[in-house]
Amino acid sequence: MFQGLTFEAVELPANTRALRDEVRAFLAEAMDPDELPNSDFNTGDSLAFSAALGGRGWIGMTWPEVYGGGGRSFLERYVVTEELLAAGAPVWAHWIADRQTGPLLLKFGTEEQCQRFLPPITRGECFFSIGLSEPNTGSDLASIRTSAKPVSGGWLLNGSKIWTSGAHMNHYVLTLVRTEPPSENRHAGMSQFIVDLHDKNVTVKGIRNLSGDADFNQVFFDDVFVPDDMVVGEPGNGWQQVMSELSYERSGPERFLSSFRVLVEYMREVGDSPDPGQQALIGKLIAQLVTLRRMSISVAGMLSDGKLPDTEAALIKDLGNTFERALPEMIRLQMPDGPSMRMLDTLNQCMLHAPSFTLRGGTREILRGMIARGLGLR
Amino acid sequence: MSEQHELIRETAERVFSDLCTKELVDSAEAGEWPTGLWTTLAETGLPLVGLSEEYAGSGGDTSDMLAVLREAGRFCVPLPLAETYLAGRLIEQCGGQIPAGPMTVATGNFTLSGGRLSGHAQSVPFARDCETIVVPVGDGETSAIAILPRSDAEIERRRNLAGEARDGIVVNGARAPILTTSSDPREDLLVWGAMTRSVMMSGALSSVLEMSVSYALERAQFGRPIAKFQAIQQQLAVLAGEVAASLRAADSLLSADPDVLDIAIAKSRIGEAVAPSTEIAHQVHGAIGYTLDHALNLRTRRLWCWREEHGNEAWWQRRLARGFIEQGPDRLWPGIAALA
Numbered sequence A: 001m002f003q004g005l006t007f008e009a010v011e012l013p014a015n016t017r018a019l020r021d022e023v024r025a026f027l028a029e030a031m032d033p034d035e036l037p038n039s040d041f042n043t044g045d046s047l048a049f050s051a052a053l054g055g056r057g058w059i060g061m062t063w064p065e066v067y068g069g070g071g072r073s074f075l076e077r078y079v080v081t082e083e084l085l086a087a088g089a090p091v092w093a094h095w096i097a098d099r100q101t102g103p104l105l106l107k108f109g110t111e112e113q114c115q116r117f118l119p120p121i122t123r124g125e126c127f128f129s130i131g132l133s134e135p136n137t138g139s140d141l142a143s144i145r146t147s148a149k150p151v152s153g154g155w156l157l158n159g160s161k162i163w164t165s166g167a168h169m170n171h172y173v174l175t176l177v178r179t180e181p182p183s184e185n186r187h188a189g190m191s192q193f194i195v196d197l198h199d200k201n202v203t204v205k206g207i208r209n210l211s212g213d214a215d216f217n218q219v220f221f222d223d224v225f226v227p228d229d230m231v232v233g234e235p236g237n238g239w240q241q242v243m244s245e246l247s248y249e250r251s252g253p254e255r256f257l258s259s260f261r262v263l264v265e266y267m268r269e270v271g272d273s274p275d276p277g278q279q280a281l282i283g284k285l286i287a288q289l290v291t292l293r294r295m296s297i298s299v300a301g302m303l304s305d306g307k308l309p310d311t312e313a314a315l316i317k318d319l320g321n322t323f324e325r326a327l328p329e330m331i332r333l334q335m336p337d338g339p340s341m342r343m344l345d346t347l348n349q350c351m352l353h354a355p356s357f358t359l360r361g362g363t364r365e366i367l368r369g370m371i372a373r374g375l376g377l378r
Numbered sequence B: 001m002s003e004q005h006e007l008i009r010e011t012a013e014r015v016f017s018d019l020c021t022k023e024l025v026d027s028a029e030a031g032e033w034p035t036g037l038w039t040t041l042a043e044t045g046l047p048l049v050g051l052s053e054e055y056a057g058s059g060g061d062t063s064d065m066l067a068v069l070r071e072a073g074r075f076c077v078p079l080p081l082a083e084t085y086l087a088g089r090l091i092e093q094c095g096g097q098i099p100a101g102p103m104t105v106a107t108g109n110f111t112l113s114g115g116r117l118s119g120h121a122q123s124v125p126f127a128r129d130c131e132t133i134v135v136p137v138g139d140g141e142t143s144a145i146a147i148l149p150r151s152d153a154e155i156e157r158r159r160n161l162a163g164e165a166r167d168g169i170v171v172n173g174a175r176a177p178i179l180t181t182s183s184d185p186r187e188d189l190l191v192w193g194a195m196t197r198s199v200m201m202s203g204a205l206s207s208v209l210e211m212s213v214s215y216a217l218e219r220a221q222f223g224r225p226i227a228k229f230q231a232i233q234q235q236l237a238v239l240a241g242e243v244a245a246s247l248r249a250a251d252s253l254l255s256a257d258p259d260v261l262d263i264a265i266a267k268s269r270i271g272e273a274v275a276p277s278t279e280i281a282h283q284v285h286g287a288i289g290y291t292l293d294h295a296l297n298l299r300t301r302r303l304w305c306w307r308e309e310h311g312n313e314a315w316w317q318r319r320l321a322r323g324f325i326e327q328g329p330d331r332l333w334p335g336i337a338a339l340a
């Protein structure tokens, strides 16, 4: 068979059962009953919730205990994550720091960086943004222009990042910048910096998305001094470092659960006597969801075995995003009497964010290109 | 998976790839029983894998047989392998001895009166070629199966759109041996039947992907292989996603003693993969793939048939939804998470 198409059955270890129950009990207490739950990871943040989650040891769960981590397995983290998303908990504030920044620092950061940043992240007190995209750089990430020049004790950073989610409320942005001029090897000469978003030479300007929320931003760097101890990994190795985390970013439950609450509300809507079409739709979505989840857990198993399932992760994200975008479209047509207010609110909220599902974290077309590479077509 | 399991799968793959040529499938579609292929398989014991030796089966478990059927799906094996297994399993469940030779199963309108079986069924797979037709005759009170010799049935030859024999049968007061069971054989047949079709479809789908990728790499237009066109790459990536999901859904049946929910999920998810997958495969193949001579249609026509048999997607989706609807919206996620 082809590379990247095998998703072996992985069973969640028995110890995740008690953990799952604990998370559910926690959520029953911690969720605000007046808020409409939203299972899109990128919508809904609460500092109090993140802090409470950190208090339970559920941020940085897989990191070493010396840095405040939980020393738990990747599959245990998976269970916590999927429970939070399925419940529609407000996870956005700590999401990036937990999913991406922490693991990246553990892999490439210095001892000092780990000691400085990881403990507050695990407490749900320190939040990070990702600074990759630029006004003229989207899918073609190697074309970035934001650059830094070496100066005494560090670097001087100039340029701008865009679509930087959460930059208006987070503490730092982990940026990818050019530290050497472009050369024949397009992927050489980039580095990763931690930049303090409150630096006086950093400007954050909110951009409203079509739902009216201003979650992403343009971030301007105007002669920002970045000390050497804020460089992550080897200068020049930025591209490889960024690429190494893509499987983590792309294969998790957030890639197919974004519209899950719409299905929950739909079941509430149709009650215990749906018509045959409604019943089939519910079954259809459950069958797709269970299959996606099994594939995603399979990749989680590969990741915890130290493999690099890039094609598999791209495939899950593509299938998962397609599912989460199609779900509200199918449901809206199976309500002959029209939706209740609660259903409508849930549906609307999803509709307004759905266009982003197939863009953020790598567009559908880029993912399909990766799958095609796995098939040996390119 | 055990070594034994892999050995059985490999044996099936070898026999099918050696013997189950395009010509053989064509001649079977034209009405000729593939004697040589059946004989070779019978010698290896493959048709009765998954059935206990105590009842004259070949031994092994359900997952072994499903691995054979997945290979059969890949190679479009024109034999009642699934039906022989299903008939054997119904007989085994009743504690009967499994007869040799190809068997099939019939669901239709049948009644038992004074030990005599009467009734009719449509679309009985390969009825004309099987010595034995197993007929579930549950009437609410007694659950039983009749072991009907073909000679006691009137056969009306029909074919499905894949050219597979799907015959009508009529039975008038036949004295067939009856075996009783505490289970509901109609339900069992439906569930196990959906299980066999699911893995067969997953095999055929994986073969459709292989053929499509190879073809895209071979066929050149505008001075380069069509695989180099992004439009083709994107289509094949979608096909790969459908196939990967189907294989994963089928794996849930292969791993252990499959649960009816897993079967419902597989039949629904894999059945749904058929339309986009066959559409893309035919599009990528161009006109040559639309010819009878090309082997692609052996897979695609079978997929269009198999998704309908033993309950199509919508049927299984409603069935799958039932339990979740009873539990209510707030138990949806716990129900999903419980499906390991």
Ligand SMILES: Cc1cc2nc3c(=O)[nH]c(=O)nc-3n(C[C@H](O)[C@H](O)[C@H](O)COP(=O)(O)OP(=O)(O)OC[C@H]3O[C@@H](n4cnc5c(N)ncnc54)[C@H](O)[C@@H]3O)c2cc1C
Pocket (backbone or CB within 6 Å): A042, A129, A130, A131, A132, A133, A134, A137, A138, A139, A140, A162, A163, A164, A165, A166, A216, A356, A359, A360, A361, A362, A363, A364, A365, A366
């Ligand atoms: C809600 C949201 C949050 C985001 N948050 C962040 C963030 O925190 N940090 C960050 O750095 N970025 C963030 N992004 C940006 C995101 O990573 C980019 O949107 C994405 O990489 C695509 O870039 P682009 O939008 O410039 O589109 P482009 O790359 O310009 O693409 C436009 C269209 O062209 C297609 N296309 C481009 N190249 C090819 C190709 N080679 N072959 C075929 N088709 C192609 C794309 O698939 C797309 O359909 C966010 C985006 C969204 C929507």
